[in-house]
Amino acid sequence: MNSPAVQRAENAFVEFIDGPITSFFGSCVHCGLCAHACLFYEETGDPKFTPIYKLEPMKKVWKQNYTFWGKLLHKFGLSKPLTEEDLKAWEPLLYDSCTMCGRCSMVCPVGNDISYMIRRAREAMVASGYAPEGLKQATLRAATIGSPMGIKLPALKAKIGHIEEETGLKIPMDIEGADYLALLSSNEIMMYPEYIGAIAKIFKHAGVTWTLSSEAYEATNSGLQIGSSDIAGELVQHVVDAAEKLKVKTVISPECGHAYTAIRWEGPNLIGKKFDFKVKHILEVLDELREQGRLKTTGLEEAALTYHDPCQLARRGGVVEQPRRLLNMVAADFREMDEHGVMNWCCGGGGGVSANERAADWQLIAFNKKKSQVQALGVNTMVTACANCRMVLEEGIEENDIQVEVLGLTELLADYLDTK
Amino acid sequence: MDTALLIWAKSTGLQWATIIMLLGLTMRVIQILLLGRATDLSEARNSDVMSAGIKTIFRRFVPPQGMLQKGLLVYLSGYIFHIGFFIVLLFFVPHIQLIDSTLGISWPGLRSSLIDAITVVTLLALIVLLLHRVWNPVLKLLSTPEDYLTWALTFLPLLTGYMAYHHMLFEYNTMLALHVLSVEALMIAIPFSKLSHMVTLFLARWYNGAIAGRKGVQS
Ligand code: SF4
Ligand code: SF4
Numbered sequence: 006m007n008s009p010a011v012q013r014a015e016n017a018f019v020e021f022i023d024g025p026i027t028s029f030f031g032s033c034v035h036c037g038l039c040a041h042a043c044l045f046y047e048e049t050g051d052p053k054f055t056p057i058y059k060l061e062p063m064k065k066v067w068k069q070n071y072t073f074w075g076k077l078l079h080k081f082g083l084s085k086p087l088t089e090e091d092l093k094a095w096e097p098l099l100y101d102s103c104t105m106c107g108r109c110s111m112v113c114p115v116g117n118d119i120s121y122m123i124r125r126a127r128e129a130m131v132a133s134g135y136a137p138e139g140l141k142q143a144t145l146r147a148a149t150i151g152s153p154m155g156i157k158l159p160a161l162k163a164k165i166g167h168i169e170e171e172t173g174l175k176i177p178m179d180i181e182g183a184d185y186l187a188l189l190s191s192n193e194i195m196m197y198p199e200y201i202g203a204i205a206k207i208f209k210h211a212g213v214t215w216t217l218s219s220e221a222y223e224a225t226n227s228g229l230q231i232g233s234s235d236i237a238g239e240l241v242q243h244v245v246d247a248a249e250k251l252k253v254k255t256v257i258s259p260e261c262g263h264a265y266t267a268i269r270w271e272g273p274n275l276i277g278k279k280f281d282f283k284v285k286h287i288l289e290v291l292d293e294l295r296e297q298g299r300l301k302t303t304g305l306e307e308a309a310l311t312y313h314d315p316c317q318l319a320r321r322g323g324v325v326e327q328p329r330r331l332l333n334m335v336a337a338d339f340r341e342m343d344e345h346g347v348m349n350w351c352c353g354g355g356g357g358v359s360a361n362e363r364a365a366d367w368q369l370i371a372f373n374k375k376k377s378q379v380q381a382l383g384v385n386t387m388v389t390a391c392a393n394c395r396m397v398l399e400e401g402i403e404e405n406d407i408q409v410e411v412l413g414l415t416e417l418l419a420d421y422l423d424t425k
Numbered sequence: 426m427d428t429a430l431l432i433w434a435k436s437t438g439l440q441w442a443t444i445i446m447l448l449g450l451t452m453r454v455i456q457i458l459l460l461g462r463a464t465d466l467s468e469a470r471n472s473d474v475m476s477a478g479i480k481t482i483f484r485r486f487v488p489p490q491g492m493l494q495k496g497l498l499v500y501l502s503g504y505i506f507h508i509g510f511f512i513v514l515l516f517f518v519p520h521i522q523l524i525d526s527t528l529g530i531s532w533p534g535l536r537s538s539l540i541d542a543i544t545v546v547t548l549l550a551l552i553v554l555l556l557h558r559v560w561n562p563v564l565k566l567l568s569t570p571e572d573y574l575t576w577a578l579t580f581l582p583l584l585t586g587y588m589a590y591h592h593m594l595f596e597y598n599t600m601l602a603l604h605v606l607s608v609e610a611l612m613i614a615i616p617f618s619k620l621s622h623m624v625t626l627f628l629a630r631w632y633n634g635a636i637a638g639r640k641g642v643q644s
Binding site: 022031032046057116117279320 | 453
């Protein structure tokens with residue numbers, strides 16, 4: 006007899022196995038090529054990090070329920086059923102060694118979207134209770150306080166106070182009918198609040214109106230990272246309610262990759278309803294302002310720099326050209342890494358890895374990929390557009406004791422605004 | 426006796442194998458389509474997912490950036506054995522004659538000596554892939570008995586065909602009967618194993634391309 010945890014996992018796997026997943030498992034020829042797409046395998050050479058191997062428990066359930074032989078063997082009690090040990094053994098593989106970067110999905114010769122499967126396999130892990138403690142706590146805080154880092158409104162207001170003092174600009178809150186409702190990520194509020202000042206400056210310069218919402222200021226979605234559609238949907242609903250209440254036409258996803266995936270691509274599906282407003286990443290908004298001639302800069306950053314594509318923004322989000330056009334406005338010496346854009350390498354801390362203390366060592370090992378990419382270019386400045394990437398990169402840089410500075414693209418643009 | 430076996434294999438046997446293969450593959454496709462996919466409610470960046478999916482079907486025939494060097498052996502042997510297999514299957518004159526006699530369509534074939542050489546190269550590529558599967562840590566971890574069984578089922582038709590052509594081991598008609606039977610074993614195994622990728626990969630690639638295409642990424 007199955008334990009309740011196994012039963013719950015099995016039910017969830019079955020619920021999430023759809024046409025694409027059946028075609029993916031059914032087509033896999035065990036060629037092993039996906040291993041070479043994954044930074045965890047590439048940096049360790051450990052076969053257990055092969056992307057498709059991370060899905061063995063889901064594959065077991067698929068075999069048993071969706072294939073001729075699997076069903077037959079299962080009937081006669083001859084198949085190897087999913088066990089509690091499987092769940093325990095695969096939990097670190099599914100969470101600690103996968104950033105859901107989606108690189109494997111770009112290379113599989115039979116076309117498997119492995120990252121799509123991992124996102125869904127995590128739902129079954131959550132159902133069974135096997136998920137990393139760090140992510141569970143973050144998700145709990147997100148569900149109760151509305152912020153995975155537990156940032157309450159007074160804390161945000163205090164940060165805003167400082168920024169208003171520094172910039173001399175008012176940070177609008179709960180303004181009905183503004184052009185844009187801006188969301189923030191936990192990391193931005195805690196570690197890079199300069200972002201808030203930067204958008205305030207840029208929007209004033211561009212002559213557009215914007216606002217924050219005191220009811221939904223967080224875009225970070227731990228529900229998506231841990232694999233709980235219920236909680237992810239609730240978090241999205243907060244934003245939808247705020248956007249509707251303030252009657253804004255566009256919601257801006259902050260410099261954060263997974264937040265963008267959560268609200269832009271998964272959001273409507275999580276709440277089961279199309280949005281009445283548009284969702285854009287801040288870089289999309291800035292690029293539109295540039296195109297309309299409302300974003301003017303002066304002067305150039307002379308230091309040689311490169312751009313780190315956040316996976317969820319580029320490969321999984323389609324925001325690839327915007328950052329390049331924007332960077333070229335302000336950078337005198339912009340150099341591309343060998344593999345960039347939709348084939349970029351992850352920073353090593355996406356998909357909840359950075360919120361999962363147990364994964365810290367693997368995250369650092371994975372960072373070596375970025376390190377060698379940057380060193381090959383010989384630049385000392387890396388620009389990015391995700392506060393989580395930025396934090397992970399800074400951690401890696403510090404641990405490795407290398408001289409590289411990481412900047413947020415929005416802030417860089419704000420520094421070169423033509424205010425005349 | 427051996428002539429009887431050969432006649433059975435080339436008529437009834439082949440008919441049944443074809444029926445099982447086609448029906449089985451159809452079932453696999455129907456299963457995938459019936460399971461389907463929830464409607465995506467997010468606003469598409471590119472709503473032409475159909476052509477994005479079709480582009481991915483074609484793009485995945487070639488290795489993406491940076492992958493050829495890393496998987497050189499698998500890519501090369503993989504190309505050689507797939508292409509070799511299909512050339513031998515479709516351009517060996519007796520094969521064309523068999524197709525002509527049942528379906529009434531034919532096309533020019535290749536010289537037998539050339540087919541012979543291609544067969545040898547294809548067999549070698551398959552052996553390389555087998556050794557790689559046995560030795561490479563990643564493949565060792567991923568491989569199941571099914572991988573070895575399907576390897577053997579792919580290898581045997583080429584091997585028996587080669588042996589029949591060169592009058593090796595058994596008397597010609599016996600060897601030829603074994604050859605046809607090995608092809609039938611392969612055909613029957615296709616829908617029930619990973620060999621079904623010959624059809625399902627088009628769906629897998631299409632889904633992959635359509636999902637990414639919606640977001641404005643060509644995968
Ligand atoms: S690359 Fe694709 S077909 Fe090959 S092992 Fe990985 S998932 Fe399977
Ligand atoms: S999504 Fe990225 S980290 Fe996860 S298995 Fe695929 S390549 Fe590796």
